[in-house]
Amino acid sequence: MKDMIISNLKQVHDRIQNACKQSGRNQSDVQLLLATKTVPAENIRIAIEAGETLIGENKMQELRDKDLVLKSLNIERHFIGHLQTNKIKDVLKYATCIQSLDRISLAQELDRQLQKQGKNIDVFVQVNTSYEESKFGLLPNEVTAFIKEIKKYDTLKIKGLMTIGLLDVQKEKMQPSLRLLREIRDEIYAEGIEDQHKLLLSMGMSQDLELAIAEGSNMVRIGTSIFGNRFLGKEIWNENIAE
Ligand SMILES: *Cc1c(COP(=O)(O)O)cnc(C)c1O
Numbered sequence: 001m002k003d004m005i006i007s008n009l010k011q012v013h014d015r016i017q018n019a020c021k022q023s024g025r026n027q028s029d030v031q032l033l034l035a036t037k038t039v040p041a042e043n044i045r046i047a048i049e050a051g052e053t054l055i056g057e058n059k060m061q062e063l064r065d066k067d068l069v070l071k072s073l074n075i076e077r078h079f080i081g082h083l084q085t086n087k088i089k090d091v092l093k094y095a096t097c098i099q100s101l102d103r104i105s106l107a108q109e110l111d112r113q114l115q116k117q118g119k120n121i122d123v124f125v126q127v128n129t130s131y132e133e134s135k136f137g138l139l140p141n142e143v144t145a146f147i148k149e150i151k152k153y154d155t156l157k158i159k160g161l162m163t164i165g166l167l168d169v170q171k172e173k174m175q176p177s178l179r180l181l182r183e184i185r186d187e188i189y190a191e192g193i194e195d196q197h198k199l200l201l202s203m204g205m206s207q208d209l210e211l212a213i214a215e216g217s218n219m220v221r222i223g224t225s226i227f228g229n230r231f232l233g234k235e236i237w238n239e240n241i242a243e
Contacts, residue, residue: 005046008226012209016220019213030213033078035205035223037062038230041069047226048073056080056099056221060087063094080162080221082136082239085109097122099162099202102137107150114155122159124202125150127184130166130177136239137163143184147193160200160218161185164239165208174208178215185216 012032020027036044037058044055044066053074057063058081070077079095082102088109091098101107101123114120125146128137138146143161150156161184165177185199204212204220212220224230 001043002046004228005043005226006050008228009047009050009052012222012225015209015225016213019210022210023214025213029218031219033080033202033219033221034226035080035221036066036227037081037223039223039227041066043227045069045073048075054078057095058082060090064090067094088113092117092119092121095121097124097159099124100126100136101150101156102126104146104149107153107156111153111155120155120157122157123150124160124162124200125158126162127181129163129180129184132166134239135164140180140184144188144191144193147188151193158194158199160202162202164205165203165212167205167207171211174211175215178203178208178212178217182216 016030016032017027020030031054032052034044034047034052034055036055054076056078057066063077063079076097077095078097078099079091080099083091083098083100083106085106092113098110098121102125110121125143126137127140127143128135129140131139147158150158161181163177163181165174168174181201181203185201188194188199189196200218201216202219202221203215204217206222206225209220209222
């Protein structure tokens with residue numbers, strides 16, 4: 001297991017490096033987040049000991065169960081799954097960033113809890129750029145108004161936008177949903193809602209890492225290419241089921 005994870009990590013870093021070269025981007029502008037849903041804490045530890053520092057979990061339960069092993073390691077944990085309001089309190093114990101902010105009621109409740117604790121948290125706004133029923137996220141045309149609205153919550157530090165692109169065997173089908181996230185960000189800049197260069201794009205997974213980097217991704221979230229298949233069948237991209 002250890003050898004596999006280490007050699008997979010090397011391959012993923014090579015892919016990132018090549019994709020950056022191809023699109024004339026700096027490798028330092030693209031972070032690697034390990035998507036660790038269903039991955040045992042001991043396997044995550046192998047990747048961390050190999051130098052990784054950023055992981056993303058989809059479920060509060062998994063954050064909690066793996067905390068015993070992971071809390072002593074020097075890593076940052078993001079929450080990248082659909083977040084139910086009643087799980088906020090627990091998620092805030094472990095995560096320093098919520099990448100799946102997708103509704104005002106969630107922003108309100110996060111703000112309420114954070115105020116109580118005198119803390120703040122990083123957030124990415126999740127956008128459903130593929131318009132698929134199976135995914136959470138704001139619709140593209142709702143994003144600018146949403147960002148304006150959540151700026152009033154001082155406890156939420158807006159870091160960027162996140163999307164799960166449309167996955168397909170054909171490149172031409174995957175590209176539009178990645179490009180759209182960049183276009184939405186540029187529109188936010190053009191309207192003066194956020195300062196240029198402030199917003200990061202979290203997009204790109206095992207299948208579409210190269211395309212995402214070509215479209216401007218600043219954070220790729222990789223699971224399968226590092227830890228192997230999750231054996232959850234082809235419904236994995238139904239976020240409702242993943243929940
Ligand atoms: C599982 C997951 C990923 C990683 O997907 P892989 O195809 O395994 O690389 C990325 N982002 C989110 C939100 C995920 O749930």
